[in-house]
Amino acid sequence: MKNVILLMLAFLLTTNIQAQKKGDKDDEKKEEEKVFINSGLVSSLKFRNIGPAWASGRIADFAVNQQNNKEYYVAVASGHVWKTENNGTTWSPVFDNYGAYSIADVECDPNNFNVVWVGTGENNHQRALGYGDGIYKSVDGGKSFKNMGLKQSRQIGGIVIDPRNSNIVFVAAEGSAWGPGGERGLYKTTDGGETWKKVLEISENTGVNNVKIDPSNPDIMYATSEQRRRHWFGKIGGGPESAVYKSVDGGETWNKIVKGLPSVDMGGMGIDISPVDPNVVYLIVEAAEGKGGFFRSTNKGESWDNMSDYTSSGQYYNEIYCDPKNVDKVYSVETVSRFTKDGGKTWTTISTDGRHVDDHALWIDTKDAEHYIIGGDGGIYETWDGGATFDFKENLPITQxxxxxxxxxxxxxxxxxxxxxxxxxxxxxxxxxxxxxxxxxxxxxxxxxxxxxxxxxxxxxxxxxxxxxxxxxxxxxxxxxxxxxxxxxxxxxxxxxxxxxxxxxxxxxxxxxxxxxxxxxxxxxxxxxxxxxxxxxxTTQTDRNSFLVMGKYWPAEAVAKDISTSQWGTxxxxxxxxxxxxxxxxxxxxxxxxxxxxxxxxxxxxxxxxxxxxxxxxxxxxxxxxxxxxxxxxxxxxxxxxxxxxxxxxxxxxxxxxxxxxxxxxxxxxxxxxxxxxxxxxxxxxxxxxxxxxxxxxxxxxxxxxxxxxxxxxxxxxxxxxxxxxxxxxxxxxxxxxxYSPLREISEDLKEKEAQIFPVKDALMFVQTSNKDNQGSTYYKAPNPDFGATITYYLKEAPKTKKEIRKEKEKELFKEGKPIPQPTWRELELEEKEEKPHLIFTIYDSENNVVRQITQSPSKGVNRMNWDMRYAMPTTTNVSGSFSPVEGGGRGGRRGGGGGGILVMPGKYKVDMQLWQNGELKKLAEPVEFTCRKLDNTTLPAADYNENVQFARQVNKLAIAMQGSNRLLGELTSKVENMKQAIYTTPGASQDLMNKARALSVELESLNFKLNGVAAKASGEETPPAQVPLNDRLGDITYAHMGSTSGITGTEKMNYEILKEEFPPVLDTLKRIVETDIPALETELNKIGAPWTPGRLPVWKE
Structure with a gap:
């Protein structure tokens, strides 16, 4: 009964703490919202990553899907966690916005690859080191993570999951490299991370940096402890509390194993169990007085044989990996990584030809040991021939x-x-x-x-x-x-x-x-x-040796004393x-x-x-x-x-x-x-x-x-x-x-304004070019800023739609426990059809001519958009369903700031802002002037760019007429085909009426040939010699200067003159068909009671 009461009290306490934490977060959010100048206000001012990716960065760990090794996670030492599902062709950062960026370990549940554990705080104690805030867990394949505790562990040494029970997880917590205390030691959870129990504790100065589970008997486990401390003035890389431990009861109790190991102070160690023969355990040891080395046990760690004096730096390396096929083969990752094939007696270096040195992580394919992935200070390399050659993953922008x-x-x-x-x-x-x-x-x-x-x-x-x-x-x-x-x-x-x-x-x-x-x-x-x-x-010229480290003064022979630290006093x-x-x-x-x-x-x-x-x-x-x-x-x-x-x-x-x-x-x-x-x-x-x-x-x-x-x-x-x-x-x-100049304009006074356009920086005009195409998905490209004139503006409040207003009222009534009036179906339908409030930005030239209008959805706070510095492109409308002013127009909405015609004239422009709401247009901000400057980077610039602009305006007028004619031609063709069908199905319809409709079809087809010609029968096949379709000529002169600022060519002028001569007869014919032929035919159809056809007004008399 007493235990039950204690459990209940613990549950209530935990629940209360969790509720308090949630409340604290909610309170923090509310407090931030109370402050006018906050992160949300300026969220549209976005950072742009420019990489680079070619240098990559330090890799800490891999977690590979054993059922599909194209899918794996990468723990980046100070760049979060990344995931690939295609063997590194592309990557997704999956841990960007959590409480830590420094990552030590990533492990996937062997029974469910969607369960991912992440240990934060890189597992070393070198000079450039971040720290973490505990253990995270994902149950949805890295889409989201939850912090599971151990927030004061600072650095994590490793994570292992019991293959028999996924709720049993062990975490080796190193603790802070720079001070005592915190959560350090070996922790165990039996409920998937909800609670933790410390099962191995050494001291306030010593944590656990490795934990391994015997694959043949998960009750047998090994752990290594590491005593270390780093300060600006110096470093101690080991001590008497560094040791090797073994458990035979699933991690509940631990015994130190020392037989055959150095009797001096030890530092950083690496340990691994051979999957070929789990009786064989390997250990690499850094130790004082040069007594470190490589050790092998053939009796599950009960005793050790010193195979060689080979070791590496415990503060940065000393990680070993057993080969999945050969019990005597072990890899050691370090400055120049190496492997042994005789259990550690002799070592061979892994090629660094075309590959960065300083390795930290290794994954070996259990089905093909010649295939492995190695990661280090220079990123990720993959080999399929046992390290003879490597493929570099040059698309990870994680440089430090x-x-x-x-x-x-x-x-x-x-x-x-x-x-x-x-x-x-x-x-x-x-x-x-x-x-x-x-x-x-x-x-x-x-x-x-x-x-x-x-x-x-x-x-x-x-x-x-x-x-x-x-x-x-x-x-x-x-x-x-x-x-x-x-x-x-x-x-x-x-x-x-x-x-x-x-x-x-x-x-x-x-x-x-x-x-x-x-x-x-x-x-x-x-x-x-x-x-x-x-x-x-x-400097103070203070002796670095005059300071206590971990409560004592250390002799010169201490493990790695002051190694890889700067001289102090600089x-x-x-x-x-x-x-x-x-x-x-x-x-x-x-x-x-x-x-x-x-x-x-x-x-x-x-x-x-x-x-x-x-x-x-x-x-x-x-x-x-x-x-x-x-x-x-x-x-x-x-x-x-x-x-x-x-x-x-x-x-x-x-x-x-x-x-x-x-x-x-x-x-x-x-x-x-x-x-x-x-x-x-x-x-x-x-x-x-x-x-x-x-x-x-x-x-x-x-x-x-x-x-x-x-x-x-x-x-x-x-x-x-x-x-x-x-x-x-x-x-x-x-x-x-x-x-970032809008930050200069922000003040508490801004909140009193309804809206404001911030000063617009002069914009550089040029024609954007292309890089090398078709280089595959691995080809890394860091994005340029959005092209054009960037307009930054502030809006105090975003106007609400009728639906939004209704839902807010309903929310309040629901909170108050009051009845909620139910809208009618008609009211709901009208809400959906309501034309949403929107902002209209109008661009004017120096003579107050409207150059462009850009439509944006209203959003509270500071916002940004871009005008591409081009005139509006001639086009036809194609609304499907209800009209929406802010959908379907690229970045700038229906009348958007992108996808325009030719570049505007260099010079001064201004922009103003209006709000459309409920049928009314309201001015929100005074115009702001800015300059569009042309980049002088062309070999054959136009002698007078104004000639380009005037020519484009002429072409635009013509294009609107020709594009409209082409669309109308299609509609008329469809209309006449429907008329023919109606005539054919009407009893008593005369053949003369059908002949009139057929004659109209022939005439329309002739116009279509004039405008569009004949399509080739197959891709790339040339059409027989014929007159050039008018729309081909129009396309030439419409798009010729979309990618050029050079002068108008003689060919363009020739095409325009031909169109001026040949298009009017087409337009006249269409006019006659629309105004005379179609109405006459529709009148005849009404007389004979033919079925309705598109565009014809029905007639009815009782």
């Missing part, structure tokens, strides 16, 4: 960028960036095609891990590009040459201390001036040919004032901000900041663009297990600081901050989980979500000419928010 920069190239600027282990590169922000930017359009400027990069503002062929530890080169884009220009120690000077991510930038005061920093600041005035040291060591943030030459700011990895006002002759330092723990990493410094006394700073406490957003402002050149973190989320570590160049209060902050903006200098922050997944934003660049916001994400490549 540290930094981003832009240039001022015309007509489109370029984007520059440095990546995690995938080079530094430059590529176009967009191009002239309809398709978008291709992988081949990107250029590598430097190899390795890339960081800061910039192009000379006066000569874009000169690019300064950097790989890790300040190794900066000057790259010649024209020749492809590069030369190292890294500052070197002066005679007698101690070695400089460089950070992995050493800051560098070009001065805005002198284009040949370059700054870079180690523990000192350097300046070059001659493009890096020579350097001046302009500071002493600006400058990591650097900026200069654009307003005052010589005013520089430097920030360090040990929490110091230094300032000089005289170009480095003297420096002042600040080491304490309100609410910021001592020694916190300075992630960004940003000198104000409007006031030389103002500077902004951001701090990153992640590697101290501190996830708070630290962002500050100083108004006295760094002497004192005030937090402007405002309402940024508590786990929103700030990586970068930039200021708008026109509105000083407009700031942008890149955080661990997205990008935010503020229009009030940090009092209130709003997330920009649209088009952007949950992702870390490491850097932000503003392209000033275009007012584009370009961001470097750590795992999903580059994103661009095209023309």
């Amino acid at each position: 960028f540290y930094r981003v920069n832009v240039d001022n190239a015309l007509p489109f600027y370029n984007v520059y960036g440095g990546t995690q282990d995938n080079n530094s590169m430059v590529g176009p922000s967009r191009n002239l095609t309809r398709d978008g930017v291709l992988n081949d359009e990107w250029l590598v400027t430097l190899g390795g891990d890339g960081f800061w990069i910039a192009a000379d503002p006066n000569d874009p062929n000169i690019i300064y590009t950097e790989y890790q530890y300040g190794n900066v080169s000057r790259f010649d884009k024209k020749s492809g040459e590069g030369i190292s220009i890294k500052p070197r120690e002066r005679k007698g000077e101690l070695t400089y201390k460089w950070n992995w991510n050493a800051p560098m930038f070009l001065s805005s005061h002198k284009p040949t001036r370059l700054y870079i920093a180690a523990n000192k600041v350097f300046r070059s005035d001659d493009r890096g040919n020579s350097w001046q040291v302009i500071s002493d060591d600006l 400058i990591v943030a650097l900026d200069e004032s654009k307003l005052k030459e010589g005013l520089l700011y430097a920030g360090t990895d040990d929490g110091v901000i230094s300032v000089t006002e005289n170009g480095g002759q003297s420096w002042a330092q600040v080491k304490s900041f309100p609410g910021v723990p001592q020694y916190t990493y300075v992630s960004e410094l940003c000198a104000d663009r409007f006031d030389e006394n103002v500077v902004y700073a951001a701090f990153n406490g992640i590697q101290s297990d501190d996830f708070k957003p630290y962002i500050f402002k100083s108004t006295d050149k760094g002497k004192t600081w005030t937090s402007i973190a405002g309402n940024l989320p508590e786990n929103g570590t700030v990586h970068t901050i930039v200021q708008d160049f026109k509105r000083k209060e407009l700031l942008f902050a890149g955080t661990e989980f997205g990008i935010y903006f503020t229009i009030d200098n940090g009092k209130n922050w709003v997330q920009l979500k649209s088009g952007l997944p949950t992702i870390a934003v490491y850097d932000i660049a503003i392209q000033e000419r275009e007012s584009d916001l370009v961001i470097a994400t750590f795992g999903r490549g580059f994103y661009i928010l095209d023309n």
